[in-house]
Amino acid sequence: MVLSRQEINVRRLLARCELMCKSKEDHLEKYLESLEDMLQGLRRQPDVSIESIKNYQKRVMNLKGALGITTSKYDEFTDPQAMREDLLGLRHRNTAQGPNLKDLDQAIRYHEDIQKNVTEEMLNFAKTLKEQSKLANKIIRKDTEVVANSTQLTEQNFSKLSVESAKLAEHSKRAWKCWMWLILAAVVIVFINMVLFMKVAKKTK
Structure with missing residues (x-):
């Protein structure tokens, strides 16, 4: 109908x-x-x-x-x-x-326009929020990469430091052995000189 x-x-x-x-x-x-x-x-x-x-x-x-x-x-x-x-x-x-049907139509169109504007504002807000979320995620990913690179660099430096410390310890150990032999040789030389000096002193008397 x-x-x-x-x-x-x-x-x-x-x-x-x-x-x-x-x-x-x-x-x-x-x-x-x-x-x-x-x-x-x-x-x-x-x-x-x-x-x-x-x-x-x-x-x-x-x-x-x-x-x-x-x-x-x-x-x-x-x-x-x-x-x-x-x-x-x-x-x-x-x-x-x-x-007045004309006024009624205008009132209805007015409320429809208000709802349309509210809907558009909601859509724009959702779009802006989505863009901001993408930007925030991008910044977070960059920060995560920087932290990961810094952690990797720190681990590499720590490994190098450990190797150098081991080398230094080995070098110090070798140097200590060298000095010990030098001191021992000096003691032997002094002892021999003292013995020779004593013998020479007896013959002089």
Whole structure:
């Protein structure tokens, strides 16, 4: 079944009000008043099913209940006879007092633009966060490589130092042995000289 423009607007505004109720946006009560006016006009259209009107009215009442609103501008929907009576007696008045569909479309487009901007900002934020994460990971990888290279260089220097220390210890050991032999040779030479000196001294006497 093809929906009328007014019923399409009722559905759009009703869906928008339900989203606003979930996000607890301001001015929801004002939109509910407009929605009630539109629903009242929709009740006078013979091509709209009773079940659809009851469903719309139930959703409006749920929204008003969520806001703690207990009053209503219009009587609750009853039967088709009441609709026909309203259509015959009050069509002109309700048409004059009905909502401005142009303003309604502008309000809906305004909220859609806000949601679109919020979505774009979220996407840009996610993109920026992703780029920053990549940059941070790149910096961390560089720092890790520097630390690894420094550790490797330290190990190499330690190995070289150990080798040089071993060589120095071996050289010191050899030098100590050389000095010991020199001292021993000097003692032997002095001893021999003393013996010879004593013999020469005896012959002189």
